[in-house]
Amino acid sequence: MFSRARILGTGRTPFSKASGRSVLSLALEATEGACRDAGIDARDLDGVITYAIDDSIYSTSVLNALGCPDIRWFADFNGGGNQFLTSLLQAAMVVEHGLAERVVVFRAINGRSESRLGGSSKSIAARGGMQYTAPVGWTTYGRFDAMMARRHMEIYGTTTDHLGGVAVAAREWAVSNPNATMRKPLSLEDYNQSPMISDPFRLLDYCQEFDCAFAVVIGAAGTSATPSREIEFVSGVLGGGPRPGGDHWGYIEWSEHAKTFSHFLKQRLYGPAGLRSSDIDLLYLYDCFTFSVLGQLEGFGFAKPGESGALVASGATGPGGHVPVNTHGGLLSEGYGHGMNNFVEAVLQLRKEAGDRQLPRADRALVTGGATTTGCAIVLGAAA
Amino acid sequence: MTAGEVTRPNFPAPVADVDSEPFWAAAAEGRLRVQVCVGCERGVFPPTPGRCPFCGLGLEWRYHESSASIYSWIGVDRAIFEWEAGLVPFSVVLARIDGLPDVKLPCLYPGPATELKAHQPGSVRFGSEYGDGVRLMFDPAVDG
Numbered sequence: 449m450f451s452r453a454r455i456l457g458t459g460r461t462p463f464s465k466a467s468g469r470s471v472l473s474l475a476l477e478a479t480e481g482a483c484r485d486a487g488i489d490a491r492d493l494d495g496v497i498t499y500a501i502d503d504s505i506y507s508t509s510v511l512n513a514l515g516c517p518d519i520r521w522f523a524d525f526n527g528g529g530n531q532f533l534t535s536l537l538q539a540a541m542v543v544e545h546g547l548a549e550r551v552v553v554f555r556a557i558n559g560r561s562e563s564r565l566g567g568s569s570k571s572i573a574a575r576g577g578m579q580y581t582a583p584v585g586w587t588t589y590g591r592f593d594a595m596m597a598r599r600h601m602e603i604y605g606t607t608t609d610h611l612g613g614v615a616v617a618a619r620e621w622a623v624s625n626p627n628a629t630m631r632k633p634l635s636l637e638d639y640n641q642s643p644m645i646s647d648p649f650r651l652l653d654y655c656q657e658f659d660c661a662f663a664v665v666i667g668a669a670g671t672s673a674t675p676s677r678e679i680e681f682v683s684g685v686l687g688g689g690p691r692p693g694g695d696h697w698g699y700i701e702w703s704e705h706a707k708t709f710s711h712f713l714k715q716r717l718y719g720p721a722g723l724r725s726s727d728i729d730l731l732y733l734y735d736c737f738t739f740s741v742l743g744q745l746e747g748f749g750f751a752k753p754g755e756s757g758a759l760v761a762s763g764a765t766g767p768g769g770h771v772p773v774n775t776h777g778g779l780l781s782e783g784y785g786h787g788m789n790n791f792v793e794a795v796l797q798l799r800k801e802a803g804d805r806q807l808p809r810a811d812r813a814l815v816t817g818g819a820t821t822t823g824c825a826i827v828l829g830a831a832a
Numbered sequence: 833m834t835a836g837e838v839t840r841p842n843f844p845a846p847v848a849d850v851d852s853e854p855f856w857a858a859a860a861e862g863r864l865r866v867q868v869c870v871g872c873e874r875g876v877f878p879p880t881p882g883r884c885p886f887c888g889l890g891l892e893w894r895y896h897e898s899s900a901s902i903y904s905w906i907g908v909d910r911a912i913f914e915w916e917a918g919l920v921p922f923s924v925v926l927a928r929i930d931g932l933p934d935v936k937l938p939c940l941y942p943g944p945a946t947e948l949k950a951h952q953p954g955s956v957r958f959g960s961e962y963g964d965g966v967r968l969m970f971d972p973a974v975d976g
Contacts (some may be wrong), residue, residue, distance in 0.1 A: 575847035576954055580878055581968035583846045584940035585916050586924040599904040602950040647907030647945040691885050700878055700936055705904055
């Protein structure tokens with residue numbers, strides 16, 4: 449997709465429930481980690497991009513704190529998981545066209561201790577798109593995604609055990625991941641005993657929010673300390689279907705709530721690159737909720753409509769399965785890194801640096817963002 | 833919110849804007865009024881200053897009957913906000929209006945999700961019993 453732009457390095461902080469640190473401090477740790485990983489001097493960064501939902505810092509504050517003398521690109525996206533790859537694709541385009549040479553993309557949040565996206569720390573104003581939803585109690589991301597899950601269940605016969613299968617598979621992967629916040633083995637019975645929150649969603653259909661930061665450095669091919677570790681962009685798309693509203697907060701008029709954005713991205717993601725779903729070795733599907741994995745398995749062509757639940761129940765997406773999904777435990781069991789932790793794991797696997805959980809076949813990885821009507825998807829490739 | 837403390841439901845009142853004013857003005861009179869395309873006659877909701885998303889022509893406001901059926905629904909079994917705690921468990925219904933299948937209206941149903949089923953017929957109305965202002969309520973049809 450890009451002849452010049454490559455992923456040079458990644459960095460992260462641990463997940464915590466109360467970091468006791470500023471968001472800027474978290475962002476710096478992740479950014480400096482990504483620069484060390486790439487073998488470049490952090491002061492040589494000349495571009496920065498981030499995304500946030502009123503819960504983080506301005507992009508340039510990171511280059512400011514690092515003392516970078518030459519700022520050639522910056523961007524602050526107002527968005528969440530549905531456009532987390534917007535930041536990474538823009539960074540790649542900027543590098544590809546020479547507008548900047550080394551761009552860091554970061555996401556930094558005190559997502560547990562300060563600003564919870566799930567809603568309980570935020571005031572709700574029944575205005576804008578929410579004038580139709582908040583007055584009837586249709587608030588929070590979980591309640592929105594649950595509405596799609598129910599529609600899928602009624603049309604296709606998907607069951608709550610199918611949703612639970614996604615949670616169980618995520619945990620099976622997380623058990624062997626030291627970075628994961630939830631590593632205690634989980635059975636379908638445990639899932640079914642977890643409290644009902646937003647019927648049909650139980651507690652274990654939700655990911656958990658944390659304080660954390662992640663960073664990815666993108667630069668020109670051959671400019672990191674070890675070019676054989678650089679990762680390529682094979683394909684990348686953003687978008688949605690007709691009448692997407694404003695994603696979760698305004699998706700009332702979406703044509704069919706049993707389908708997610710993924711159905712509308714598949715053709716553009718695979719076609720121009722000459723890919724088929726069978727060319728993908730690893731899947732990193734945005735899994736803020738269990739149902740979003742089912743919706744995307746169907747949309748991106750790994751299961752026929754209505755058959756994703758059975759695919760997951762067969763064990764195909766867990767350890768040892770032929771469609772490995774979120775090999776670190778994903779947002780559901782590693783933690784809610786707003787998509788970036790899924791991206792970082794994909795890079796680790798493609799470099800064959802994932803240790804105990806390294807999969808033998810790891811040359812092409814699909815990474816996605818979004819759960820409802822709009823989203824993004826990238827196919828990454830190991831260095832040729 | 834502490835266990836055992838039950839507060840009176842007080843859901844937020846909708847705040848109308850320039851685009852939605854005709855919808856809420858009719859709602860205050862207990863009437864359903866939505867935008868319909870002057871060309872293809874398909875209904876559009878939420879209210880928009882834009883064009884018909886199906887054919888690109890203009891939209892006009894029309895009053896409509898309130899009969900509807902359940903398109904999808906969720907249950908709220910755990911309250912997050914104090915103003916909803918007194919009504920848990922309640923449900924949110926996405927109701928599809930008869931005759932305007934593209935119009936789906938979010939409605940409150942003051943009972944658990946287990947009482948509802950797909951395609952269940954009923955009607956929508958504007959109620960004021962669970963907070964300031966009016967909000968869409970779904971009333972399932974009474975079995976014959």
